[in-house]
Each structure stands twice: as C-alpha cells, then as structure tokens.
Amino acid sequence: xxxxxxxxxxxxxxxxxxxxxxxxxxxxxxxxxxxxxxxxxxxxxxxxxxxxxxxxxxxxxxxxxxxxxxxxxxxxxxxxxxxxxxxxxxxxxxxxxxxxxxxxxxxxxxxxxxxxxxxxxxxxxxxxxxxxxxxxxxxxxxxxxxxxxxxxxxxxxxxxxxxxxxxxxxxxxxxxxxxxxxxxxxxxxxxxxxxxxx
Amino acid sequence: xxxxxxxxxxxxxxxxxxxxxxxxxxxxxxxxxxxxxxxxxxxxxxxxxxxxxxxxxxxxxxxxxxxxxxxxxxxxxxxxxxxxxxxxxxxxxxxxxxxxxxxx
Numbered sequence: 098x099x100x101x102x103x104x105x106x107x108x109x110x111x112x113x114x115x116x117x118x119x120x121x122x123x124x125x126x127x128x129x130x131x132x133x134x135x136x137x138x139x140x141x142x143x144x145x146x147x148x149x150x151x152x153x154x155x156x157x158x159x160x161x162x163x164x165x166x167x168x169x170x171x172x173x174x175x176x177x178x179x180x181x182x183x184x185x186x187x188x189x190x191x192x193x194x195x196x197x198x199x200x201x202x203x204x205x206x207x208x209x210x211x212x213x214x215x216x217x218x219x220x221x222x223x224x225x226x227x228x229x230x231x232x233x234x235x236x237x238x239x240x241x242x243x244x245x246x247x248x249x250x251x252x253x254x255x256x257x258x259x260x261x262x263x264x265x266x267x268x269x270x271x272x273x274x275x276x277x278x279x280x281x282x283x284x285x286x287x288x289x290x291x292x293x294x295x
Numbered sequence: 296x297x298x299x300x301x302x303x304x305x306x307x308x309x310x311x312x313x314x315x316x317x318x319x320x321x322x323x324x325x326x327x328x329x330x331x332x333x334x335x336x337x338x339x340x341x342x343x344x345x346x347x348x349x350x351x352x353x354x355x356x357x358x359x360x361x362x363x364x365x366x367x368x369x370x371x372x373x374x375x376x377x378x379x380x381x382x383x384x385x386x387x388x389x390x391x392x393x394x395x396x397x398x399x
Contacts, residue, residue, distance in 0.1 A: 122339065160343055
C-alpha cells in the first residue's frame with residue numbers, strides 16, 4: 098500500500114474522531130514513514146508493518162473518551178440555520194425524553210454488570226458464612242447429645258465451606274470475564290460514534 | 296506478562312527512552328523494540344496519553360526539509376520514572392525472598 102492510500106483508509110476509518118486527532122495521527126504516521134525511508138526501508142514494507150488500519154484505530158479508540166466522540170458527532174460542521182434551531186427547540190419534548198431513556202438504559206446496563214458481580218460474591222460469602230456457622234452449630238448440637246443431627250450439620254457445613262472455595266475460583270474467572278465484556282461493550286459503543294464516514 | 300503490567304511498563308519505557316535526550320517516534324521504537332514488544336500503533340496512544348497527563352511535551356524541529364516531532368520529558372515524567380524504580384526496589388526485595396536459596 099502506498100502512503101496516499103494508507104492515509105485515505107485511515108481517514109475513512111477515523112471519520113468520527115475529533116479532526117485534530119485525525120490530523121495528528123496522520124502526521125505521526127507520515128513522519129514514521131519518512132524516517133523509515135531515510136533508514137533504508139521501502140514505503141510499502143513500512144506501511145505493511147504498521148498492521149491493519151482497523152487495529153491502528155482500535156488502539157486509539159481505547160484512549161479517546163466516549164464524551165469526546167459524542168461531542169464530535171453531535172457538533173454540526175456548519176452553523177445552524179434559524180429554522181433548525183426552532184425545530185430543535187420545538188422537538189425538545191421528544192428528543193429530551195429519548196435522550197433520558199437512552200441514558201437510563203446505559204445506566205441500568207452499568208448497574209446490571211456491577212450487581213451481577215456483587216451478587217456472585219455475596220452468594221460465595223453466604224456459602225462460607227453458612228458453612229462455618231453449621232460447623233460451629235454441630236459442636237453445640239453434639240454437646241446436647243444429638244449426635245446424628247450434629248454429624249449432619251458438620252457435613253453440611255463442610256460442604257458449604259468447600260463449595261464457597263471452589264466457587265470462589267470460578268467467580269474470579271467470571272468477574273474477569275464480565276469486566277472484559279464490559280470493556281468490549283464500551284469499545285462497541287465508541288465504534289458506533291466513529292462509524293465509517295458517509 | 297499480563298496486559299496491565301505491560302501497559303504500565305510501556306509507559307515508563309517510553310519515558311526512559313527520552314529521559315536523557317529528546318527523541319522522536321521512529322527512534323523510540325528502535326530503542327525499545329529489543330527490550331519489549333512495541334509497535335508503531337501501540338506507541339502512538341502511549342505518547343498521546345503521556346502528553347495529556349503532562350509527562351512529556353512535544354516540539355517540532357526541522358529535519359531534512361520536513362518537520363519531525365521530538366518528545367521532551369517533563370518534571371512529572373521524571374517523577375514517574377523515580378516512582379517506578381522505588382516500586383520495583385520493593386518488588387525486587389520480595390522477589391529475592393520468594394526465590395531465596397534456589398541458586399545455591
């Protein structure tokens with residue numbers, strides 16, 4: 098790929114980014130290509146070594162906040178005409194409520210993620226506390242002479258403690274998975290705003 | 296090495312690469328790639344992040360009839376390197392404790 102083609106693709110893929118970010122990214126890669134050529138490498142091979150345009154943009158996406166991307170997307174590229182402003186104001190009962198609805202959905206998703214994690218660990222803690230309580234209870238039960246019940250309590254308690262330990266390992270993995278999923282969703286939301294230009 | 300550790304390491308590596316002399320993108324990658332896996336597309340977000348957190352400043356100078364961006368470390372950047380070495384002194388002590396007696 099030649100330089101012009103590479104920059105064209107990069108611009109397309111980055112079309113939703115703040116224009117300042119696009120320009121500085123292009124100038125960064127432009128300089129790298131110049132330096133590589135000066136170092137005796139070919140233009141095509143250098144651009145090849147950068148990897149796919151998509152991976153370049155994905156790496157950048159992680160650094161740009163959602164609010165910046167949204168601002169760039171919703172800020173008009175030209176001055177609004179007066180009738181457009183009137184329409185925006187008249188339409189506010191619709192779009193304000195839609196906006197609030199969208200925000201609440203995002204918020205509930207966020208809360209959902211965290212409450213899942215909290216619920217998992219609460220369950221784990223319950224097994225552990227319940228198990229320990231049952232083991233302690235079994236001693237007192239034994240003391241009053243109810244040996245069969247005491248054995249049952251002891252067994253149930255140990256099962257509870259054991260379960261909580263085993264589940265603990267599983268939950269660590271699950272928590273990580275949920276956190277990763279959350280990060281993926283955020284990148285996905287950012288991608289909606291970046292889009293593919295026109 | 297896990298991703299989070301590597302991310303933190305890369306930040307400090309980039310700062311260390313410009314610690315003594317200002318440097319530019321191509322040179323930084325050249326200096327770091329024998330030590331740690333770093334590519335053009337990973338360096339750029341790091342430079343932006345470090346600039347935004349005021350650990351380095353960017354200045355353009357002419358080179359062979361074109362502009363080249365040079366990265367200059369700030370006081371905050373130097374402090375980050377110092378903090379890093381302090382942290383690692385502790386980790387090294389722990390490492391020596393964990394692996395004690397293995398070499399004898």
